[in-house]
Amino acid sequence: MNFLSDNIVGASVPVLEALMRANDGAMPAYGGDDITRRIKARFAEVFEREVAVFLVTTGTAANALALSSIVPPYGLCMCHKEAHVIDDECGAPEFFMHGAKLAGLPGVGSKLTATAVSAYLEGLPKAIKQMPPKALTISQVTESGLVYGLDEIAALSAVCKAHGLSFHMDGARFANALVTLGCTPAEMTWKRGVDILSFGATKNGCLMAEAIVVFNPTLAEGLDYRCKRAGQVISKGRLIAAQLEGYFANDHWYDNAxxxxxxxxxxxxxxxxxxxxxxxxxxxxxxxxxxxxxxxxxxxxxxxxxxxxxxxxxxxxxxxxxxxxxxxxxxxxxxxxxxxxxxxxxxxxxxxxxxxxx
Missing domain, CATH: 3.90.1150.10 (Aspartate Aminotransferase, domain 1)
Incomplete structure (x- = not known):
């Protein structure tokens, strides 16, 4: 009876079956295959709009690379003080941001509120000695198991817009939050102002498959090169894409969650x-x-x-x-x-x- 985490079990049967189908024969490497093209088109269907999609193997890679695309080396990214990005990723986000800093803020249930974020921003010195705020990241689900409601996400987005910040969501348990809210992926992300998403699937049935989903096209520029430099452009990339095909098929990801x-x-x-x-x-x-x-x-x-x-x-x-x-x-x-x-x-x-x- 092991309840240590949801990443301690293997992959689900539909995901493994899709992986086995993709394993047969030879296909173009480094994401040039038909399965990868199909899954990127599937993400556009899931989110009801064109999106840029970058497939990676781990949530840490997704978070670190996503944040590196929105925070310059001299910038500041706010998160909850117990967020996975600041507490459980061995400094990977700051490493890939090349020296940018994560600022951990308090909040009940590991949640940030628009009021608290706004107050923190208003209290920052504006001198060149202070790293300027560039982004906000939230965990959906939070480290205390709570789900940000749609109004809460929208309120945080409004603060970001008012201060010129990019808005990132760490969706390690994205499907679990969707089921709780009873909304669509679009409603929980870009329709509420989220600019870029770490889409988690490993905790909900995949073997090792995550994605960076970019809603703001300007933020996607150079992410393919960032992924390559981080070792996340996989030669047998079809085997990541195939997991996600099995994951999405017949609403399997919703059933799991x-x-x-x-x-x-x-x-x-x-x-x-x-x-x-x-x-x-x-x-x-x-x-x-x-x-x-x-x-x-x-x-x-x-x-x-x-x-x-x-x-x-x-x-x-x-x-x-x-x-x-x-x-x-x-x-x-x-x-x-x-x-x-x-x-x-x-x-x-x-x-x-x-x-x-x-």
């Missing part, structure tokens, strides 16, 4: 009903962040349930992790079985009952 979100809600609801357990943040996608009594935390681990401890820096102001408690993270994937969720809940209920009887 719906499954993960549904089981995460089942887990969150079950845990939150136990004595002494509460959720640090609501379950809005495929992650669950319960605050557990120490005895229950130990019991779950003793029974082989795997999950990560988590930071409490973005909890609501009226919430805290008390002595003898632990804030942890469970991540549910497209491959998680409902019986695994029910088994975890059975273990937790039994442990809570024993604790109450002592």
């Amino acid at each position: 719906r499954h993960a979100n549904r089981l995460a809600k089942l887990l969150g609801d079950g845990l939150s009903q136990l004595p002494g357990v509460r959720l640090g943040w609501p379950v809005e996608a495929n992650e669950v962040f319960p605050i557990l009594p120490a005895a229950l935390n130990r019991a779950l681990k003793e029974q082989g349930v795997l999950y990560h401890p988590w930071t409490d820096g973005s909890l609501p102001a009226n919430e805290r992790v008390g002595e003898g408690e632990a804030l942890v993270r469970f991540v549910v994937s497209f491959a998680t079985r409902e019986e695994d969720i029910r088994r975890v809940l059975d273990i937790a209920r039994s442990a809570s009952a024993r604790q109450a009887a002592e």
Whole structure:
């Protein structure tokens, strides 16, 4: 029962089948094949407009290269202080931005608000000694499992427009957010002012397939060369494209995300009903962040349930992790079985009952 992340499982069957079909025979290298051409056209259909698409193998590559295209070496890019780009990518964005800086801002649930971003921008010195702000990046879903609503995205975009900033979305769990909001990809991105997107698929069924999707054509200039210099123009590029064909076919990506979100809600609801357990943040996608009594935390681990401890820096102001408690993270994937969720809940209920009887 492993809930450490949604990138610990392999690829889904439709993705693997598409990969096997693409594996047969010889095709032009470095993205010159028909499968790559088809998938780029498919992205245009998905987003309801012409887009520039650059296929890469990892989310770190997508984020770092996307940000490098919108932030010059002397520039500043704002993000949440717990965002993946600043906390989990070993400085890759700043490396590929050639010295540009990430500025981490606070926010409940790892979310940025338009008010907070605007206040930060207004407070920056305007002298040449200060790196000028050039971009904003948000995580959809956030590192606390929350989903930016359409109005929130639009409000952040308005701040970006007012200050001449580019707006990037790290969509590592893009499909999970779409399912939660019940909107279209276009409505969650360019129709709300997003300029460039890191489109994640690896966490939701692909083997290793991500994409940089550019809505503002001026930002795509030179990205192909940036990708090549970063080792992300793959000779057998059709094998990345093929994964995405299998991913999109018959709305498979939506099905995967719906499954993960549904089981995460089942887990969150079950845990939150136990004595002494509460959720640090609501379950809005495929992650669950319960605050557990120490005895229950130990019991779950003793029974082989795997999950990560988590930071409490973005909890609501009226919430805290008390002595003898632990804030942890469970991540549910497209491959998680409902019986695994029910088994975890059975273990937790039994442990809570024993604790109450002592």
